[in-house]
């Protein structure tokens with residue numbers, strides 16, 4: 001049986017993540033066809049056979065099944081509105097969203113299938129479980145989360161650090177955060193639990209953005225045609 005490719009819109013297409021997504025769609029049998037690449041500004045109408053649209057032209061994009069959004073908080077509202085208007089699914093990894101934007105995403109998930117995650121790697125999905133378990137088993141221990149990223153990253157603490165912190169809090173810990181911005185570090189997260197005389201370190205180090213892009217593409221293929229709802233990425237990976 002042949003399945004039709006998932007028609008994708010890539011939002012944030014000229015960025016580090018957007019470029020990784022477009023390359024994987026070109027190189028591999030991802031089960032996806034990119035029908036629109038959107039960025040704040042575009043320099044050409046078509047690149048590698050993919051139609052390009054500036055953010056101001058978003059209303060004119062062709063039909064799509066799923067939008068994958070790795071942009072910035074200032075671009076998020078427009079892609080969310082477009083997905084609702086078109087009845088399309090949204091996969092978003094954009095971090096630094098405001099509380100109001102998170103609430104809008106929750107409301108939108110009554111109308112469309114939506115999956116947001118601060119980190120689309122399988123390793124971090126597992127790290128969340130480990131952190132929650134450690135926090136539960138270590139009441140009263142100090143909990144510190146140290147994250148390191150490239151110098152172009154705008155938000156701090158990272159989305160992943162905050163989500164790991166929420167997992168630690170759910171287990172009863174009160175995490176503190178520290179952020180490092182240096183060189184071209186792709187993304188590193190260390191969660192440390194410490195007490196007098198001993199220390200546990202749980203760490204994840206990403207050396208390649210493809211782990212995030214592959215996760216997002218996988219989730220996009222799993223989300224097409226689902227009923228509206230807020231889907232947990234860890235369950236779809």
Ligand SMILES: NC(=O)C1=CN([C@@H]2O[C@H](COP(=O)(O)OP(=O)(O)OC[C@H]3O[C@@H](n4cnc5c(N)ncnc54)[C@H](OP(=O)(O)O)[C@@H]3O)[C@@H](O)[C@H]2O)C=CC1
Nearest residue numbers: 012014015016017039040041055071075093095118119120
């Ligand atoms: N959840 C996860 O697994 C991961 C999440 N991220 C997050 O993804 C986001 C993007 O990261 P990264 O690719 O490194 O960032 P970049 O700065 O490299 O790329 C941002 C992209 O978004 C576009 N953009 C900016 N503003 C708008 C707008 N108003 N409307 C439409 N497009 C816009 C930019 O277009 P232009 O170039 O024209 O300005 C660019 O294409 C960040 O929030 C980051 O934290 C990153 C990696 C993994």
Ligand SMILES: O=C(O)C1=N[C@H](C(=O)O)C[C@H](O)C1
Nearest residue numbers: 095118119153158159160187
């Ligand atoms: O901006 C990045 O690069 C990354 N952002 C995400 C975050 O904020 O946690 C995920 C990953 O660490 C890379």
